[in-house]
Amino acid sequence: MKLSKVFRAALDLVVPPLCWVCREPARGRLCGHCRQQLPWIEPLVPRRRGSVLQQQWSPLEFEGPARALVHALKFHSATALAALMAEHLVDALPPRAFPDDATLVPVPANARRLRQRGFDHADLLASALARRVRLPLDRPLRRETSVFNGQRGLGRSDRLSGRGLQVTAAGAVPSRAILVDDVCTTGATLERCAKALLGAGAFRVGAVTYCTVP
Numbered sequence: 001m002k003l004s005k006v007f008r009a010a011l012d013l014v015v016p017p018l019c020w021v022c023r024e025p026a027r028g029r030l031c032g033h034c035r036q037q038l039p040w041i042e043p044l045v046p047r048r049r050g051s052v053l054q055q056q057w058s059p060l061e062f063e064g065p066a067r068a069l070v071h072a073l074k075f076h077s078a079t080a081l082a083a084l085m086a087e088h089l090v091d092a093l094p095p096r097a098f099p100d101d102a103t104l105v106p107v108p109a110n111a112r113r114l115r116q117r118g119f120d121h122a123d124l125l126a127s128a129l130a131r132r133v134r135l136p137l138d139r140p141l142r143r144e145t146s147v148f149n150g151q152r153g154l155g156r157s158d159r160l161s162g163r164g165l166q167v168t169a170a171g172a173v174p175s176r177a178i179l180v181d182d183v184c185t186t187g188a189t190l191e192r193c194a195k196a197l198l199g200a201g202a203f204r205v206g207a208v209t210y211c212t213v214p
């Protein structure tokens with residue numbers, strides 16, 4: 001057993017870990033009750049009109065404990081949750097969601113947010129997922145800072161159209177890429193990223209997100 005694991009086990013005896021969703025004592029990062037409340041859905045996301053994505057997978061609805069886990073990862077620096085979310089993805093998605101010749105590509109964070117948070121949640125999730133499914137990880141995408149500083153302040157129609165979001169691919173891109181992000185809201189971000197990869201020479205681009213807004 002690694003020293004860190006011994007330390008963790010000893011710490012758990014003194015301070016029992018709390019569920020990240022309901023803050024009750026729990027074994028692991030999610031209590032049994034919250035685990036049962038996870039809003040699983042049919043994971044193959046219906047194709048949006050005009051989509052350039054080959055396939056999109058998302059096993060959970062952006063609701064309840066799934067939403068709480070995403071917020072904890074994003075806003076409370078609960079970086080250890082990335083491993084739990086990767087575990088959920090691997091458990092819920094079929095093997096064909098992760099073809100042998102694919103490379104995982106995290107959806108790039110907004111530069112300003114990255115500076116504020118100090119970590120990139122999509123990158124953490126993609127890294128944890130890459131370790132689990134034993135696929136390579138590449139980071140060819142860059143998100144340009146625009147006058148809008150991201151999409152959060154924009155209305156739904158603006159976000160749907162991808163307004164305020166510029167993504168470019170730098171250097172060589174994998175021929176088969178799977179974009180990884182925590183949430184798919186409108187799909188505009190994934191489409192922009194996929195177009196950047198296809199424009200830079202990728203042959204096929206799919207996507208995996210932890211949850212989605214149906």
Ligand SMILES: [Zn+2]
Nearest residue numbers: 019022031034
């Ligand atoms: Zn709980």
